[in-house]
Each structure stands twice: as structure tokens, then as C-alpha cells.
Amino acid sequence: MISGGSRGLGFALVQHLLARGDNVATFSRSGSAVLDSLAAAHAGRLLAEKFDVTDSRAIGGFLGRIADRFGRIDHCVANAAVAHEGVLATTRDDEIDSMLAVNVRGAIIFVRECVRQMLAAPAGSDRSVTVVSSVVAENGSPGLSVYAATKAALEGFARSLARELGPRGIRVNAIAPGFLETDLSSTLPAEQRARIARRTALGRLGQPEDIVGAVDFLTGKAGGFSTGQVLKVDGGG
Numbered sequence: 001m002i003s004g005g006s007r008g009l010g011f012a013l014v015q016h017l018l019a020r021g022d023n024v025a026t027f028s029r030s031g032s033a034v035l036d037s038l039a040a041a042h043a044g045r046l047l048a049e050k051f052d053v054t055d056s057r058a059i060g061g062f063l064g065r066i067a068d069r070f071g072r073i074d075h076c077v078a079n080a081a082v083a084h085e086g087v088l089a090t091t092r093d094d095e096i097d098s099m100l101a102v103n104v105r106g107a108i109i110f111v112r113e114c115v116r117q118m119l120a121a122p123a124g125s126d127r128s129v130t131v132v133s134s135v136v137a138e139n140g141s142p143g144l145s146v147y148a149a150t151k152a153a154l155e156g157f158a159r160s161l162a163r164e165l166g167p168r169g170i171r172v173n174a175i176a177p178g179f180l181e182t183d184l185s186s187t188l189p190a191e192q193r194a195r196i197a198r199r200t201a202l203g204r205l206g207q208p209e210d211i212v213g214a215v216d217f218l219t220g221k222a223g224g225f226s227t228g229q230v231l232k233v234d235g236g237g
């Protein structure tokens with residue numbers, strides 16, 4: 001189960017997890033043509049719907065349909081997020097509210113609903129929660145202080161939840177990508193992109209495909225003893 005699978009990193013994850021043989025469920029507010037094509041090509045293995053991650057009733061309803069179709073949830077990835085770039089002094093209330101509502105409240109509600117279903121299902125298979133953070137939570141970045149605060153909140157959430165759910169056999173980790181070339185970062189000025197690329201050891205910004213291997217690890221058998229971790233994937237930023 002992946003939130004925000006219509007584009008960017010979420011879409012790359014949907015593609016990858018389908019290719020590794022998983023059944024996949026995802027949602028976003030508006031969907032996308034590429035996701036529709038993927039659903040048509042993987043009939044019966046990809047469930048995609050449109051709703052807002054802040055709507056807990058909609059998430060609950062979707063989880064019920066996932067249970068009917070696939071039986072249970074093994075892995076949940078809280079990926080959906082929004083970013084409003086700008087110095088704090090000019091950031092509007094509605095921009096702050098939207099980042100907190102989607103990136104923190106929405107992600108927490110999404111994970112809670114998934115975990116409720118995981119706990120209700122018979123244990124046995126490897127189960128995990130992965131929240132998508134960002135390197136800015138630790139490194140900081142001018143113009144992204146509120147966004148960074150939401151990601152730092154998620155990392156704290158993941159560490160505590162890992163301790164809470166470890167005894168139940170559910171692993172909880174965060175992944176912290178560096179800057180990726182997606183819609184979310186499209187408002188970054190060219191000058192700032194060039195500066196980020198220059199100070200990155202690998203000399204470039206990331207692509208969504210650069211991140212899927214780390215999520216593959218955290219949601220797979222190889223990551224079976226990893227929990228409470230924040231895994232940075234940033235090209236050596």
C-alpha cells in the first residue's frame with residue numbers, strides 16, 4: 001500500500017513493487033494517465049483510487065476493498081506529501097496548514113489505518129511501515145523550514161512506532177531521499193538546483209528510480225532485521 005502513487009517517487013515505487021511480484025494498492029487526489037495505463041496492464045494486481053490522504057474515512061473504506069481483493073496488507077509506504085517553498089516570513093497560514101495536514105496528520109492517519117489492519121490479520125509474513133522523509137529534516141534548507149519540520153516529525157514518529165510495533169513483528173523505518181527531479185521540486189530555481197548538484201558527491205540530483213532500491217530493501221526479506229532506522233539516499237549530499 002503506497003500513498004501518492006500517481007507520479008514521482010510514488011509512481012516509481014508502484015512500478016517497482018508490481019515488477020517484483022507484489023499486489024499493489026495506491027491512491028492520490030487526482031490520479032494520472034500513466035497510473036491508469038499501469039492498472040490496465042496489471043489487471044487484478046493494482047488497485048488505484050482517488051481521494052485525499054487527510055480523509056480517514058476514505059482510507060478506511062479503501063483498506064476494506066484492499067482486504068476483499070488482496071486479503072491483507074504486508075507493507076505500507078507513507079509517500080504522499082506537499083511542499084510550499086518560501087522563506088518563513090512570507091509563508092501563509094494556509095501553506096503551513098496544508099503541509100502539516102498532508103505530510104504529518106495525513107501520513108500518521110494513513111499509517112494508523114494500515115497498522116490497524118496489519119494487527120488484525122494473522123501474523124506470519126514480514127510486515128513493515130516505511131515513511132518517506134527527506135534529507136532536509138536533518139540537513140536543513142533555506143525556504144523549506146516548514147516542510148523540513150514535517151519530515152523531522154515523521155522521523156520521530158517512525159522511531160517511536162518501531163519500538164511500539166517491534167514486539168508485534170512489524171518493522172518501521174524512514175527513508176530520506178536527497179533532492180529528486182519530480183513535480184514536488186519543480187519550483188526550485190535553476191541556480192539552486194545547480195548548487196545542490198555541485199555539492200552532491202555524485203554531481204547530480206536524484207531520480208525517483210534512484211530511491212526504489214532502498215524501499216525494496218526496507219520492504220523485503222533483506223531488511224528483515226532493520227527497524228527504527230532513517231535510511232538516507234542522497235547521492236552523497
Ligand SMILES: NC(=O)c1ccc[n+]([C@@H]2O[C@H](COP(=O)([O-])OP(=O)(O)OC[C@H]3O[C@@H](n4cnc5c(N)ncnc54)[C@H](OP(=O)(O)O)[C@@H]3O)[C@@H](O)[C@H]2O)c1
Binds near residue numbers: 003
Ligand atoms: N522531490 C524531492 O526533491 C523529494 C526529496 C526528498 C523527499 N521527497 C519526498 O518524497 C515523497 C514523494 O515526493 P515526489 O517528489 O514524488 O512528489 P510529487 O511528484 O509531487 O508526488 C506526490 C504524490 O503525492 C500525492 N499527494 C499529494 N498530496 C496528496 C493528498 N493530500 N492526498 C493524497 N495524495 C496526495 C500526489 O498526487 P495528487 O496531487 O493527485 O494528490 C502525488 O501522487 C514525498 O514524501 C516527498 O516529501 C521528495
